[in-house]
Amino acid sequence: EAGVVQSPRYKIIEKKQPVAFWCNPISGHNTLYWYRQNLGQGPELLIRYENEEAVDDSQLPKDRFSAERLKGVDSTLKIQPAELGDSAVYLCASSLNVRQYFGPGTRLTVT
Amino acid sequence: ELKVEQNPLFLSMQEGKNYTIYCNYSTTSDRLYWYRQDPGKSLESLFVLLSNGAVKQEGRLMASLDTKARLSTLHITAAVHDLSATYFCAVDMGSGGGADGLTFGKGTHLIIQP
Numbered sequence: 001e002a003g004v005v006q007s008p009r010y011k012i013i014e015k016k017q018p019v020a021f022w023c024n025p026i027s028g029h030n031t032l033y034w035y036r037q038n039l040g041q042g043p044e045l046l047i048r049y050e051n052e053e054a055v056d057d058s059q060l061p062k063d064r065f066s067a068e069r070l071k072g073v074d075s076t077l078k079i080q081p082a083e084l085g086d087s088a089v090y091l092c093a094s095s096l097n098v099r100q101y102f103g104p105g106t107r108l109t110v111t
Numbered sequence: 112e113l114k115v116e117q118n119p120l121f122l123s124m125q126e127g128k129n130y131t132i133y134c135n136y137s138t139t140s141d142r143l144y145w146y147r148q149d150p151g152k153s154l155e156s157l158f159v160l161l162s163n164g165a166v167k168q169e170g171r172l173m174a175s176l177d178t179k180a181r182l183s184t185l186h187i188t189a190a191v192h193d194l195s196a197t198y199f200c201a202v203d204m205g206s207g208g209g210a211d212g213l214t215f216g217k218g219t220h221l222i223i224q225p
Binding site: 031033035040041042043044045048056059091095097098099100101102103104105 | 115142144146152153154155156159161199201203205210211212213214215216217218
């Protein structure tokens with residue numbers, strides 16, 4: 001069974017530029033999550049989807065972050081414009097029941 | 112606001128020794144997760160504990176949950192070098208068939224020396 005797929009794996013951009021991350025969850029997993037992990041910290045939830053619906057986006061900085069999950073499968077997380085403090089690893093996870101499976105993450109560096 | 116605290120945050124130990132990592136959380140929940148993360152890698156699911164008194168074991172690792180004390184432990188028996196990693200506990204406030212977003216601790220960075 002294929003795991004959660006994310007791309008790109010690494011991204012370096014200058015501040016004020018836009019960036020987008022893509023996630024393909026495990027087949028059949030209805031629930032999809034985006035987390036942000038800062039260096040030396042645990043991941044923090046940004047948004048949770050049940051199928052196409054964003055059911056928890058309370059931690060998503062909506063002034064610059066947006067996300068979508070068209071057709072309830074793949075998802076895209078966007079930052080526009082990026083700030084220096086956005087440098088982190090962005091993790092996508094999916095679940096069918098209570099166990100969450102994480103993808104390899106996208107390491108974003110904003111210079 | 113749910114808070115999850117792990118201790119210790121850093122642990123250096125010798126092979127063959129036993130040790131315990133503690134995870135305390137601030138709000139009632141009966142869903143507790145343990146993950147392992149190697150440097151530069153993603154999170155690997157180790158255990159999912161879903162009820163008071165739950166105990167699960169895999170190899171040299173054993174996890175337990177006391178929901179009344181809001182405490183989970185991850186016990187390492189006869190440590191080997193391959194267990195060196197960062198271990199995270201996480202709590203899920205959901206109660207249905209699916210999982211809500213997880214709140215993670217800061218992680219315990221474990222180094223096991225030969």
